Amino acid sequence: MSRFHDEVQAIRARYPEGSRSAALPALRLAQEKHGWLSRQAIEETAEALDVTPAFCYSVATFYDMLHLEPVGKHTIDVCTNLPCALCGAQRVIEAFESELGIHAGETTEDGEITLRAVECLGGCGYATVVAVDDRYHHSVRAETVPEIVGGIDGGT
Amino acid sequence: MAEHKVLLAGADEHDLTQLAEYRAIGGYAGVAKARAMTPDALIAELEKAVLRGRGGAGFPMGRKASLIDRKSAKPKYLVVNADESEPGAFKDREVMGKVPHRLIEGCLIAAHAIESRDVFIYIRGEYLTEYEILSGAVEEARAAGIFGDVEITVHRGAGAYICGEETALLESLEGKRGQPRPRPPFPPIQGLYYAPTQINNVCTIATVPVILEMGAEEFAKTGVPSSPGTAIFSVSGNVARPGNYELELGTPMRELIFEHAGGIADGRELKAVIPGGSSVPALTPDEIDVRLDYDSLGAIGTFFGAASLIVVDDRCCMVQLALRSTKFYMHESCGKCTPCRVGTRWMVQILESIENGTATHADLELLDSVGDNILGKVLCALGEFAVYPVHSYLHKWREEFVAHVEHGGCPFAGSSSLEGIFAPSDQHAHTPAGEEALV
Numbered sequence: 001m002s003r004f005h006d007e008v009q010a011i012r013a014r015y016p017e018g019s020r021s022a023a024l025p026a027l028r029l030a031q032e033k034h035g036w037l038s039r040q041a042i043e044e045t046a047e048a049l050d051v052t053p054a055f056c057y058s059v060a061t062f063y064d065m066l067h068l069e070p071v072g073k074h075t076i077d078v079c080t081n082l083p084c085a086l087c088g089a090q091r092v093i094e095a096f097e098s099e100l101g102i103h104a105g106e107t108t109e110d111g112e113i114t115l116r117a118v119e120c121l122g123g124c125g126y127a128t129v130v131a132v133d134d135r136y137h138h139s140v141r142a143e144t145v146p147e148i149v150g151g152i153d154g155g156t
Numbered sequence: 157m158a159e160h161k162v163l164l165a166g167a168d169e170h171d172l173t174q175l176a177e178y179r180a181i182g183g184y185a186g187v188a189k190a191r192a193m194t195p196d197a198l199i200a201e202l203e204k205a206v207l208r209g210r211g212g213a214g215f216p217m218g219r220k221a222s223l224i225d226r227k228s229a230k231p232k233y234l235v236v237n238a239d240e241s242e243p244g245a246f247k248d249r250e251v252m253g254k255v256p257h258r259l260i261e262g263c264l265i266a267a268h269a270i271e272s273r274d275v276f277i278y279i280r281g282e283y284l285t286e287y288e289i290l291s292g293a294v295e296e297a298r299a300a301g302i303f304g305d306v307e308i309t310v311h312r313g314a315g316a317y318i319c320g321e322e323t324a325l326l327e328s329l330e331g332k333r334g335q336p337r338p339r340p341p342f343p344p345i346q347g348l349y350y351a352p353t354q355i356n357n358v359c360t361i362a363t364v365p366v367i368l369e370m371g372a373e374e375f376a377k378t379g380v381p382s383s384p385g386t387a388i389f390s391v392s393g394n395v396a397r398p399g400n401y402e403l404e405l406g407t408p409m410r411e412l413i414f415e416h417a418g419g420i421a422d423g424r425e426l427k428a429v430i431p432g433g434s435s436v437p438a439l440t441p442d443e444i445d446v447r448l449d450y451d452s453l454g455a456i457g458t459f460f461g462a463a464s465l466i467v468v469d470d471r472c473c474m475v476q477l478a479l480r481s482t483k484f485y486m487h488e489s490c491g492k493c494t495p496c497r498v499g500t501r502w503m504v505q506i507l508e509s510i511e512n513g514t515a516t517h518a519d520l521e522l523l524d525s526v527g528d529n530i531l532g533k534v535l536c537a538l539g540e541f542a543v544y545p546v547h548s549y550l551h552k553w554r555e556e557f558v559a560h561v562e563h564g565g566c567p568f569a570g571s572s573s574l575e576g577i578f579a580p581s582d583q584h585a586h587t588p589a590g591e592e593a594l595v
Binding site for chain 2: 014015025047062080081083090097121125131134
């Protein structure tokens with residue numbers, strides 16, 4: 001059996017027997033391995049969890065952090081919810097768009113970076129909040145955007 | 157009045173993510189004290205403290221514990237709701253990042269009260285750094301033998317606001333889509349894996365060691381009689397010093413905004429305060445002379461909610477505020493109940509027509525009526541959270557909505573602080589690339 005299969009069994013052991021609680025951690029693990037949840041990734045996960053691919057797919061479609069399509073090697077998530085929006089999130093996301101040459105929701109042509117507008121990240125007192133590969137940057141302003149992009153490994 | 161730190165006590169002076177430092181300030185003494193008590197006596201102590209749930213509903217934690225069927229042959233579960241996702245709230249994140257051991261200690265005490273051996277902390281997926289800190293603290297405490305026969309599992313979510321709703325959280329923790337369950341049965345009777353389950357917010361559980369340390373009687377003397385203790389208030393939006401402030405319950409809202417948070421930024425005027433996270437009715441500037449506790453805010457028609465104040469200055473168009481807020485709830489609706497799934501979309505369409513000037517006076521009535529047809533007709537509070545704020549904007553700032561209709565567009569003419577803001581729901585979805593995609 002594969003290493004992925006073994007890792008999933010270790011996760012399953014943390015939860016009561018017969019439960020499907022390992023589904024989210026297993027899907028996250030598969031995503032880390034494949035970069036996104038391709039058909040192959042979903043099938044591998046289903047096999048390791050002893051459930052149908054359809055079950056895994058139904059779960060994966062529910063959650064924003066699980067990707068059912070390819071994403072860049074790095075992700076930039078800009079919060080545009082109310083507290084950040086009141087403090088200028090729109091200018092921040094526009095600065096990322098112009099720095100990267102793509103629109104929010106798109107990936108750079110070289111497949112390196114995906115830029116997204118996201119809902120509240122829970123850093124409202126430090127607007128605008130930007131998560132680069134799930135690491136938070138606080139109080140981001142349009143002027144600090146080039147520095148953030150430059151700090152990404154392989155960033156342009 | 158200065159901040160009154162009990163939940164965050166010691167975090168400025170010490171690195172309380174380290175077990176040794178938490179112990180040095182008396183940490184984990186509460187567990188020993190609790191374990192010397194019978195579960196009945198411990199629950200009685202917690203009931204005496206009247207610790208009201210900090211997640212938003214305000215249900216007394218001790219009373220919740222008393223509802224658990226401890227005689228059940230099934231395992232009893234304690235679940236900590238760390239899925240903080242209410243726009244405006246960022247206090248649970250600070251607690252987990254700065255005082256993780258206080259949360260863990262609270263878990264062990266609460267587990268003893270309900271005779272549980274299995275604790276799950278469900279942390280929102282986006283909080284990666286806090287997950288690492290909390291997991292590290294759990295490992296350290298486990299290795300030090302503090303857990304006894306209790307096991308604590310930190311479980312990460314994967315990006316879904318609805319999983320902060322307690323039954324959706326349970327579904328998600330069971331590995332499914334996070335869609336709320338009908339109630340009854342309530343979780344204390346039938347919760348996680350169909351077993352008796354206590355669910356509490358991070359700040360609620362992290363306050364439990366404080367009660368053991370002070371004694372319930374002393375604790376109940378802080379704050380106000382109907383809501384003792386402190387709360388961490390998250391203040392965001394157009395204030396000079398946004399951030400988290402731990403204050404006694406009952407502190408005047410004006411003091412929080414104008415003293416602690418430094419007043420309105422950039423010399424602007426206050427226009428609105430959304431006092432409990434984006435889901436509650438907003439207050440006008442002449443309504444903010446209110447005390448920050450559950451009953452005082454309830455008395456003026458809003459909610460304590462997540463103790464998270466979003467402060468809005470006079471540059472903001474209230475129609476745009478309503479539209480951006482509703483797009484969030486539309487995006488996060490789980491789709492299970494038709495009034496919420498369809499109603500939030502309909503509200504977005506009406507608000508868009510008001511903002512772009514194609515709406516009529518009848519559309520304002522329609523917006524009201526669509527909201528009325530969501531309220532009370534859905535399984536969980538999300539649908540209501542979409543409606544409460546919008547109804548308050550529509551009724552308290554009605555002249556602004558009417559102006560949009562009569563002027564055929566936004567009277568701010570591009571100068572609103574929210575001008576051009578877009579939401580994740582506006583992003584074009586990718587066309588799945590490659591044959592491998594399952595979609």
